[in-house]
Amino acid sequence: MFRANDAASRLMLRPKKRDIRMPDVLSFLQAWAADPLRVAAIAPSGEALAELITRDITPASRPVLELGPGTGVFTRALLGRGLKAEDLTLVEYGAKFTELLQTRFPTARILRMDAARIDQRHLVNGTRFGAVVSGLPLLSMPPKKIFAIFAGAFSTLRQGGAFYQFTYGLTCPVPRRILDRLGLKATCVGRAYLNIPPAAVYRITRRRPSKFVTT
Ligand SMILES: C[S@@+](CC[C@H](N)C(=O)[O-])C[C@H]1O[C@@H](n2cnc3c(N)ncnc32)[C@H](O)[C@@H]1O
Secondary structure: OOOOOHHHHOOOOOOOHHHOOHHHHHHHHHHHHHOHHHHOOOOOOOHHHHHHHOOOOOHHHOOEEEEOOOOOHHHHHHHHOOOOHHHEEEEEOOHHHHHHHHHHOOOOEEEEOOHHHOOHHHOEOOEOEEEEEEOOOHHHOOHHHHHHHHHHHHHHEEEEEEEEEEEOOOOOOOOHHHHHHHOEEEEEEEEEOOOOOOEEEEEEEEOOOOOOOOO
């Protein structure tokens, strides 16, 4: 849902003083060197981007699914929005990031797997997610994989739920034909210009009527 301060969110969002965590930067660099296409960034996102991508999320959104959490920058921001770690399902492919997340968020549900394999088997006690927050590097993924990620994620999202995705690109990182095929629409909710590199956040929701509503 749009907020009155949508316009304000389009203004420059400045990183905060605690933005850079050196051990996390090192973990990222190592992960990126080992698998540049999977990690697709040499440093974790800054707090301004984390605030922007979680801006619409409240405790009413729970449970929440996070895809590609890395070192947990967005995860921490979700806790700052009033969610508990128990409300979160974190899906991360990297083994080292998964271990780190288990140490940092021991009561979250952490799945080490490919986000393209998410489906209704991953619901929490049969409950659909209220939101998906994604740090996945869609720009380095083939369209078939992007399709699988969105088809799977929307099969787990309840009606009115939204998928939040950031990108370093200038346009929505989900190809138009995939949005059309899945009956989805994308809206840019803001930009974090001083993130390194600058990033935009898109909210992706169902058009009406949806062929993915089954409840
Ligand atoms: C650009 S990093 C973003 C990390 C974190 N969200 C941030 O903003 O700092 C991309 C993350 O997605 C993970 N990832 C990439 N492909 C994935 C996949 N298919 N399934 C699950 N995680 C994946 C990477 O391991 C990495 O943690």
